[in-house]
Amino acid sequence: xxxxxxxxxxxxxxxxxxxxxxxxxxxxxxxxxxxxAIRHGFDYGxxxxxxxxxxTIHKISIIQLLPIRYQSQIGSTPGVANVTHxxxxxxxxxxxxxxxxxxxxxxxxxxxxxxxxxxxxxxxARWLATRTGAVAGRKxxxxxxxxxxxxxxxxxxxxxxxEGRDTYEFELVGIYEGSTPDVDETSxxxxxxxxxxxxxxxxxxxxxxVEMEDPSRADEVAQAIDAQxxxxxxxxxxxxxxxxxxxxxxxxxxxxxxxxTIVGIVFFVILLIAGNTMAQSVRERTSELGVLKTVGFxxxxxxxxxxxxxxxxxxAGGVVGLVLAVVVIPGLEPxxxxxxxxxxxxxxxxxxxxxLAVLLGLASGGLPAWFAxxxxxxxxxxxx
Amino acid sequence: xxxxVVQVRDVHKVYxxxxxxxxxxxxxxxxxxxxxxxxxxxxxxxGKTTLLNLLGGLDKPTSGRVVVAGQDxxxxxxxxxxxxxxxxxxxxxxxxxxxxxxTADRNVELPLLLTGLSRAKRKKHVATALELVGxxxxxxxxxxxxxxxxxxxxxxxxxxxxxxxxxxCDEPTGDLDRETAGGILDLLAALNERFTKTVIxxxxxxxxxxxxxRVLHLDKGALVEAASA
Numbered sequence: 001x002x003x004x005x006x007x008x009x010x011x012x013x014x015x016x017x018x019x020x021x022x023x024x025x026x027x028x029x030x031x032x033x034x035x036x037a038i039r040h041g042f043d044y045g046x047x048x049x050x051x052x053x054x055x056t057i058h059k060i061s062i063i064q065l066l067p068i069r070y071q072s073q074i075g076s077t078p079g080v081a082n083v084t085h086x087x088x089x090x091x092x093x094x095x096x097x098x099x100x101x102x103x104x105x106x107x108x109x110x111x112x113x114x115x116x117x118x119x120x121x122x123x124x125a126r127w128l129a130t131r132t133g134a135v136a137g138r139k140x141x142x143x144x145x146x147x148x149x150x151x152x153x154x155x156x157x158x159x160x161x162x163e164g165r166d167t168y169e170f171e172l173v174g175i176y177e178g179s180t181p182d183v184d185e186t187s188x189x190x191x192x193x194x195x196x197x198x199x200x201x202x203x204x205x206x207x208x209x210v211e212m213e214d215p216s217r218a219d220e221v222a223q224a225i226d227a228q229x230x231x232x233x234x235x236x237x238x239x240x241x242x243x244x245x246x247x248x249x250x251x252x253x254x255x256x257x258x259x260x261t262i263v264g265i266v267f268f269v270i271l272l273i274a275g276n277t278m279a280q281s282v283r284e285r286t287s288e289l290g291v292l293k294t295v296g297f298x299x300x301x302x303x304x305x306x307x308x309x310x311x312x313x314x315x316a317g318g319v320v321g322l323v324l325a326v327v328v329i330p331g332l333e334p335x336x337x338x339x340x341x342x343x344x345x346x347x348x349x350x351x352x353x354x355x356l357a358v359l360l361g362l363a364s365g366g367l368p369a370w371f372a373x374x375x376x377x378x379x380x381x382x383x384x
Numbered sequence: 385x386x387x388x389v390v391q392v393r394d395v396h397k398v399y400x401x402x403x404x405x406x407x408x409x410x411x412x413x414x415x416x417x418x419x420x421x422x423x424x425x426x427x428x429x430x431g432k433t434t435l436l437n438l439l440g441g442l443d444k445p446t447s448g449r450v451v452v453a454g455q456d457x458x459x460x461x462x463x464x465x466x467x468x469x470x471x472x473x474x475x476x477x478x479x480x481x482x483x484x485x486x487t488a489d490r491n492v493e494l495p496l497l498l499t500g501l502s503r504a505k506r507k508k509h510v511a512t513a514l515e516l517v518g519x520x521x522x523x524x525x526x527x528x529x530x531x532x533x534x535x536x537x538x539x540x541x542x543x544x545x546x547x548x549x550x551x552x553c554d555e556p557t558g559d560l561d562r563e564t565a566g567g568i569l570d571l572l573a574a575l576n577e578r579f580t581k582t583v584i585x586x587x588x589x590x591x592x593x594x595x596x597x598r599v600l601h602l603d604k605g606a607l608v609e610a611a612s613a
Contacts, residue, residue: 005490006483006486006497287481294496297470297497299463
C-alpha cells in the first residue's frame with residue numbers, strides 16, 4: 001500500500017487519456033456482463049436439467065405426438081422411478097408477439113418430477129381441484145400483471161376445440177417460483193385432462209419425462225425404453241434431459257461460441273487501447289523511471305510498479321463495468337423475458353470478469369513493464 | 385587521517401558506438417575521504433559524469449575497481465547495487481529530476497518508501513529533510529509551483545532523506561542563476577561542514593568549484609589535482 005499514492009498519481013498524469021482508457025474498459029466489461037447474462041440465459045435449461053431425468057420424444061421429431069399408452073410401458077421399464085408427460089400448446093395470448101411457453105401437464109406428477117418449480121400446497125390443491133386451472137411463473141405473471149384468480153383466455157393455433165368456443169379460458173390458480181435463480185419462471189402450465197376434454201380424447205401427448213432410480217444407468221434405461229417401441233408406428237428417442245436441451249440449443253447455433261467470439265474481439269481491442277496507454281505513459285517518463293532506479297528502486301520493483309498501475313486501471317474499469325452491468329440487467333429483463341427466461345449475470349461470470357480484468361492489466365502492462373525493467377539508468381537519465 | 389570512503393583503482397571505461405571505441409576513463413585512481421567536499425571539473429566529454437555514475441553504482445567500469453562505503457561496485461549485481469544506492473547514496477541532478485505528479489514532500493519521501501519505516505516515521509524524516517533545506521512551507525507544492533532554486537532544494541532534501549553516506553551532485557547549479565546557485569552551494573557546504581556529509585560535485589563552474597575543499601580536473605580520462613581550498 002505504501003506505493004499506492006505513487007501508482008495513483010502516475011495514472012492521472014494524463015487525465016484525459018486515462019479517462020478515455022478507463023471508459024473503454026468500463027464499456028468492455030459492461031458488455032461482458034451483459035453478454036454473460038445472455039449466454040447464461042441460453043444455457044439455463046442445460047445447466048438446471050437434471051441428469052436423473054430422461055426425455056422420450058418421437059424418433060422423427062419432437063413435434064410428432066406419442067401415444068398415451070406408452071406411459072404405463074415406460075413406467076414399468078426397469079430403472080424407471082416415475083414418468084409423466086407434457087404437451088406443447090403453442091397458443092396466443094392477446095397478440096402473437098406475447099409469446100410464452102404453454103404446456104399441458106399432469107399437475108401432481110409434473111411437480112413431483114420437477115421440484116425446481118415451487119408452488120404452494122394451497123395453490124397445488126386449487127390446481128388439482130380446478131379442471132381449467134393453470135399456473136404461471138413469477139416473471140410471466142409480472143409481465144402481464146396477472147393475479148391469482150384472473151381469467152386468462154388463450155387462442156389455440158393447432159389444438160382447436162371440437163365444440164364450444166374456440167378460446168381456452170384458464171383460471172390462474174397459482175404462481176410458481178424457481179427453487180434457484182436459474183429456473184425458468186416464464187412458463188404457463190395447465191392440465192392435460194382439460195386439453196383432452198376440449199379436443200376430444202385423442203390419446204396422444206407431446207413427450208415423456210422419465211425419472212430414473214439411478215442416473216448412472218441412463219444409457220441402459222434409455223435403450224430399454226426405445227427398444228420397447230422399436231418398429232412401431234411411433235418409435236421413440238430417449239436421451240437425458242440435459243443432452244436433449246444442449247442439442248436443442250445448438251440447433252439455434254452455438255450461441256456460446258458466438259458470444260465468446262464477440263467478447264474476444266472486444267477484449268483484443270481493449271488490450272490494444274490499454275497497452276498503448278501504458279506504453280505511452282512509460283515512454284513519457286523514462287527519465288522518471290531512471291530517477292526511481294537511482295534512488296534505489298530495483299528493476300523488479302519498477303516492473304512491479306508499472307504492472308500494478310496497469311492492473312489498477314484495468315481492475316478499476318472492470319469493477320465499474322461489471323457493477324454497471326449488474327445494475328442495468330434487471331432493467332433489461334422485462335424487455336428480454338420473452339426470449340430469455342433467465343437473464344442475469346451469474347456470480348461465476350462476474351468472478352471470471354474480475355479475473356479477466358487482472359489478466360487484461362497484466363497483458364497491457366507486460367511489455368511496457370518489461371521495457372521499464374530493462375531500462376539502463378544512465379540511458380534513462382539522459383532522456384528529458 | 386580519515387578513512388577513504390571512495391576508492392577507485394585503475395578504472396577504465398570504454399564506450400563502443402558502432403565501430404568507434406571511446407576511452408572515457410583511462411586507468412583512473414581516486415581516493416575520497418569521509419567528510420570531504422570534492423569538486424570534479426573538466427571540459428565536456430572529459431568523463432566527469434561517467435565517473436560520478438561509477439561512484440554512484442549507476443554504471444560499471446570496463447575494468448578496474450570501484451569501492452564505495454565498503455561495497456565493491458564493480459562486482460555487485462544490479463539488484464545489490466539498487467539496494468546499496470538506497471542506503472548509501474543521495475543524488476542531486478542538474479535538472480532536479482523531481483517527479484512532476486508528486487508534491488515536494490512526496491518526492492522527498494520516495495527513497496524512504498524502500499525502507500521499512502512506518503508512514504509516521506517517513507513523514508518525520510521528510511519534515512526534517514525539508515526543514516534542512518528551508519522548504520517546510522512548500523511541502524505540499526508540486527514541482528511546477530516551485531522556482532528552480534526551490535526545486536533543487538527539494539532534490540537535495542530527497543537526496544538527504546535516507547541520511548546517505550555520500551552526496552553525489554551532477555552540475556547542481558548548472559540550471560540556476562548566480563544568486564540561486566549561491567544559495568544551493570551554501571546549502572551543500574553547510575551539509576558538509578555541519579553534518580560532515582561527504583560531497584562529490586561535478587561542475588563546469590569555477591565559482592562553484594571554489595566552494596569545495598578539493599578540486600580535481602578530469603582531462604582525457606585522467607585526474608589532475610588542481611587546488612586545495
